[in-house]
Amino acid sequence: MKYDHKVTEPKWQKVWEEKGVFHAEEHSEKPKFFALVEFPYPSGQGLHVGHPRPYTALDVISRKRRLEGYNVLYPIGWDAFGLPTENFAIKNHIHPAEVTKNNVARFKKQIQSLGISFDWNREINTTDPDYYKWTQWIFLQLYKHGLAYKKEMNVNWCTSCKCVLANEEVVNGVCERCGSEVIHKVKSQWMLKITEYAQKLIDDLAEVDYPERVKASQINWIGRSEGAEVDFNTTAGEKLTVYTTRPDTLYGATYMVISPEHPAIKNWAGLIGNMAEIEAYQAEAAKKSDFERTEVAKDKTGVCIDGVRAINPLTGREIPIFISDYVLVSYGTGAIMAVPAHDTRDWEFAKKFNLPIIEVVKGGDVEKEAFTDCQTGIMVNSGILDGLTVEEAKVKIKAHLEELGIGKAKVNYKLRDWVFSRQRYWGEPIPMVYCEKCGYVPLDESELPLLLPNVESYEPTDNGESPLATMTDWVNTTCPCCGGKAKRETDTMPQWAGSSWYFLRYMDPHNNEAFASDEALNYWSPVDWYNGGMEHTTLHLLYSRFWHKFLYDIGVVPTKEPYKKRTSHGMILGEDGQKMSKSRGNVINPDEMVDLYGADTLRLYEMFIGDFEKAAPWSTSGIRGCRRLVDRYWNLQELLIEGDEIRPEFEASFHKTIKKVGNDCENLKFNTAIAALMALINEIYAKGSVTKKELAIFTILLSIFAPHVCEEMWDINKLGEGIVAEQPWPKYDENKCKENTIEIVVQLAGKIKARINIPADIAAADAIALAKEAVANELAGKNIIKEIYVPGKLVNIVAK
RNA sequence: GCAGGUAUGGCGGAAUUGGCAGACGCGCUAGAUUCAGGUUCUAGUGAGAGCAAUUUCAUGCAGGUUCAAGUCCUGUUACCUGCACCA
Numbered sequence: 001m002k003y004d005h006k007v008t009e010p011k012w013q014k015v016w017e018e019k020g021v022f023h024a025e026e027h028s029e030k031p032k033f034f035a036l037v038e039f040p041y042p043s044g045q046g047l048h049v050g051h052p053r054p055y056t057a058l059d060v061i062s063r064k065r066r067l068e069g070y071n072v073l074y075p076i077g078w079d080a081f082g083l084p085t086e087n088f089a090i091k092n093h094i095h096p097a098e099v100t101k102n103n104v105a106r107f108k109k110q111i112q113s114l115g116i117s118f119d120w121n122r123e124i125n126t127t128d129p130d131y132y133k134w135t136q137w138i139f140l141q142l143y144k145h146g147l148a149y150k151k152e153m154n155v156n157w158c159t160s161c162k163c164v165l166a167n168e169e170v171v172n173g174v175c176e177r178c179g180s181e182v183i184h185k186v187k188s189q190w191m192l193k194i195t196e197y198a199q200k201l202i203d204d205l206a207e208v209d210y211p212e213r214v215k216a217s218q219i220n221w222i223g224r225s226e227g228a229e230v231d232f233n234t235t236a237g238e239k240l241t242v243y244t245t246r247p248d249t250l251y252g253a254t255y256m257v258i259s260p261e262h263p264a265i266k267n268w269a270g271l272i273g274n275m276a277e278i279e280a281y282q283a284e285a286a287k288k289s290d291f292e293r294t295e296v297a298k299d300k301t302g303v304c305i306d307g308v309r310a311i312n313p314l315t316g317r318e319i320p321i322f323i324s325d326y327v328l329v330s331y332g333t334g335a336i337m338a339v340p341a342h343d344t345r346d347w348e349f350a351k352k353f354n355l356p357i358i359e360v361v362k363g364g365d366v367e368k369e370a371f372t373d374c375q376t377g378i379m380v381n382s383g384i385l386d387g388l389t390v391e392e393a394k395v396k397i398k399a400h401l402e403e404l405g406i407g408k409a410k411v412n413y414k415l416r417d418w419v420f421s422r423q424r425y426w427g428e429p430i431p432m433v434y435c436e437k438c439g440y441v442p443l444d445e446s447e448l449p450l451l452l453p454n455v456e457s458y459e460p461t462d463n464g465e466s467p468l469a470t471m472t473d474w475v476n477t478t479c480p481c482c483g484g485k486a487k488r489e490t491d492t493m494p495q496w497a498g499s500s501w502y503f504l505r506y507m508d509p510h511n512n513e514a515f516a517s518d519e520a521l522n523y524w525s526p527v528d529w530y531n532g533g534m535e536h537t538t539l540h541l542l543y544s545r546f547w548h549k550f551l552y553d554i555g556v557v558p559t560k561e562p563y564k565k566r567t568s569h570g571m572i573l574g575e576d577g578q579k580m581s582k583s584r585g586n587v588i589n590p591d592e593m594v595d596l597y598g599a600d601t602l603r604l605y606e607m608f609i610g611d612f613e614k615a616a617p618w619s620t621s622g623i624r625g626c627r628r629l630v631d632r633y634w635n636l637q638e639l640l641i642e643g644d645e646i647r648p649e650f651e652a653s654f655h656k657t658i659k660k661v662g663n664d665c666e667n668l669k670f671n672t673a674i675a676a677l678m679a680l681i682n683e684i685y686a687k688g689s690v691t692k693k694e695l696a697i698f699t700i701l702l703s704i705f706a707p708h709v710c711e712e713m714w715d716i717n718k719l720g721e722g723i724v725a726e727q728p729w730p731k732y733d734e735n736k737c738k739e740n741t742i743e744i745v746v747q748l749a750g751k752i753k754a755r756i757n758i759p760a761d762i763a764a765a766d767a768i769a770l771a772k773e774a775v776a777n778e779l780a781g782k783n784i785i786k787e788i789y790v791p792g793k794l795v796n797i798v799a800k
Numbered sequence: 801g802c803a804g805g806u807a808u809g810g811c812g813g814a815a816u817u818g819g820c821a822g823a824c825g826c827g828c829u830a831g832a833u834u835c836a837g838g839u840u841c842u843a844g845u846g847a848g849a850g851c852a853a854u855u856u857c858a859u860g861c862a863g864g865u866u867c868a869a870g871u872c873c874u875g876u877u878a879c880c881u882g883c884a885c886c887a
Contacts, residue, residue, distance in 0.1 A: 330886090
């Protein structure tokens with residue numbers, strides 16, 4: 001009888017849903033396990049073959065945990081606000097809510113066809129007012145605690161989306177989403193003070209189980225550096241403060257550079273002789289996009305300010321001040337002291353403008369290149385610092401500067417505050433109103449959710465205003481504070497808002513009183529295992545850690561960190577090894593795979609395809625191999641004999657496989673877990689029969705990967721009570737994992753000469769004696785120098 | 801430039817503390833089943849030499865430590881990912 005996945009798979013999906021086997025229990029006495037995958041953006045393209053990889057991986061873990069007696073929460077939802085939906089809506093004149101509804105329905109059907117054990121009772125959608133009510137609520141808390149503020153600032157502006165982007169959304173100077181040019185624009189924007197949490201976001205990484213590469217990226221992105229701020233007097237009278245990580249090289253500062261946007265320039269206008277030249281440079285710098293700025297990174301440009309000079313506070317020497325776009329206004333103080341002898345950029349600049357290079361750390365040849373080594377150098381030409389190492393000098397100079405009152409130790413971060421407004425329609429309205437008298441005033445919490453109004457047109461406007469701005473009925477309101485006329489904020493939140501806290505909503509998704517009850521939060525927090533893409537490391541993962549830390553600080557969530565453990569899956573590439581894309585024509589459609597081979601096969605293949613954490617190319621013949629496993633498993637019925645025990649000849653194999661499948665799954669080695677199951681099936685075929693008990697155990701092991709066929713097998717062969725999804729996970733006995741006799745290798749000086757079978761528990765001396773016997777011929781007439789016995793592995797004899 | 805990672809057959813990939821390199825799968829070869837194709841089953845499959853037993857060479861490259869190295873150490877190359885004029 002051939003196995004027909006098209007009948008079997010829907011049948012069992014229905015049974016599971018009807019019995020509610022995957023629903024997380026409320027008020028449970030069991031230990032909890034919260035497994036989380038990044039909820040998808042329901043795009044118009046439908047499910048990608050990459051989606052099932054992480055979903056199946058945590059499904060395997062979740063199914064295993066349920067069998068192990070845990071109360072498992074494995075939820076799914078939709079991260080549905082965002083530009084592609086809005087753009088599709090504009091193009092096709094369908095309301096984005098309608099587009100979202102259709103896309104969600106399709107995604108849901110596709111995901112359900114995979115037999116993932118999601119708890120569909122807890123499905124959430126970020127565009128649902130009952131959901132975004134709480135996104136808005138969190139925004140209000142951020143505002144009330146001074147972490148949300150509005151600011152005129154230079155922002156990244158996508159020329160095609162006509163929308164502001166966060167720094168994290170600009171990739172190589174172009175829009176991450178549409179690839180269009182990103183320019184700078186001064187706009188008033190809502191900002192979130194993520195910088196306030198910079199240090200905590202670094203420190204608390206020590207408490208969580210994340211892959212090293214994820215921690216490293218976050219630390220790198222936050223970019224902490226230790227240094228000092230130093231005040232330089234100028235001939236204009238006004239002080240200029242610089243930030244430097246190398247205060248030890250202060251004696252070597254031979255000029256100063258300020259960013260083109262530095263406010264001091266305006267103040268000095270009357271003193272500057274070459275103002276026209278400077279203004280031209282400023283205009284040039286402002287015009288450049290980020291992309292151009294980095295493009296010309298190697299070629300330093302700048303203008304020397306004529307009429308104002310700075311004074312090196314330690315040497316008393318007057319030094320020139322330049323403006324140059326290699327100094328960024330947004331980092332540090334927007335001004336640097338330049339030490340060409342010991343900084344590569346300053347060195348290049350000094351060479352180009354023929355500025356003096358003074359060596360203050362001995363160890364290199366500063367005429368040839370900047371000497372930046374902090375380990376070996378010794379201070380010279382540095383007054384009180386002479387003879388010290390760089391590290392000693394840093395400590396001494398900081399103290400000295402503080403004593404003189406002209407500087408202090410300072411920590412800086414590269415991380416910037418999060419630009420939180422978007423001039424688009426399809427996002428959460430920001431629950432603020434602007435009153436001429438009271439300024440920005442938050443809505444009362446009782447007013448939430450502030451619903452997104454229905455508009456005629458979602459077209460972004462050319463003047464950079466949100467489409468909501470045209471809805472005068474909605475915009476005009478009264479001030480919650482004074483009752484006077486006021487206008488609503490018309491910008492909406494970025495896509496990252498809804499996903500910054502969604503895991504909390506899963507804990508208690510239907511609660512109308514709070515985003516989740518204390519009971520649910522206390523029971524389910526934190527997420528035990530969160531799998532997601534590497535591309536979210538400095539976006540979603542960082543943002544949601546920030547929000548969660550804030551919520552912890554105001555006492556509404558019980559843990560400092562949202563996710564205990566994070567893992568990351570690799571991408572699935574096309575058969576040609578390239579990223580799947582329509583234009584390359586190498587896209588594999590998961591629906592077709594489910595139709596052709598079945599969900600079990602697709603799941604098995606995606607787990608077997610290779611190292612879970614690495615990218616892997618799709619292989620059509622590879623998936624057929626996994627279908628063969630399903631068929632071979634199905635055909636085991638023909639070898640079935642009565643028996644409620646594991647027969648002695650299978651004991652070691654079964655116990656070893658139980659152990660291996662369990663351990664491998666916990667360590668993301670799904671590929672070798674499946675390989676072990678394949679090997680066991682091969683062994684059963686070689687021996688020609690399988691007892692009911694053996695088949696039952698095998699079925700449970702396989703069921704976490706290929707649940708449908710296993711349920712069917714269990715059911716029609718009456719392998720046990722109930723259904724597989726409710727069986728206990730098999731236990732192994734360490735003692736039974738060992739064979740009685742083992743084959744070991746006999747080596748002479750490391751070369752294999754023979755193989756012998758010996759009892760597993762043999763004493764070392766006896767093993768060596770047997771080994772010598774086996775290679776007696778070769779040993780004749782030689783002196784034995786060394787004998788090594790590695791239990792269970794080999795005997796190595798060194799003889800002369 | 802900085803950070804992290806990778807390198808093993810024709811391909812995807814295995815290899816607890818250093819202990820039989822290539823598990824498992826794909827592909828390929830031969831045979832059986834079949835009218836044929838597909839399916840399924842059996843056997844073989846890193847490279848070279850040999851009729852053979854056997855033997856030599858093989859984990860990016862070059863050294864080293866060790867009875868024993870894919871694994872440890874030193875140096876080096878290539879590629880991937882992220883960040884990048886952050887003072």
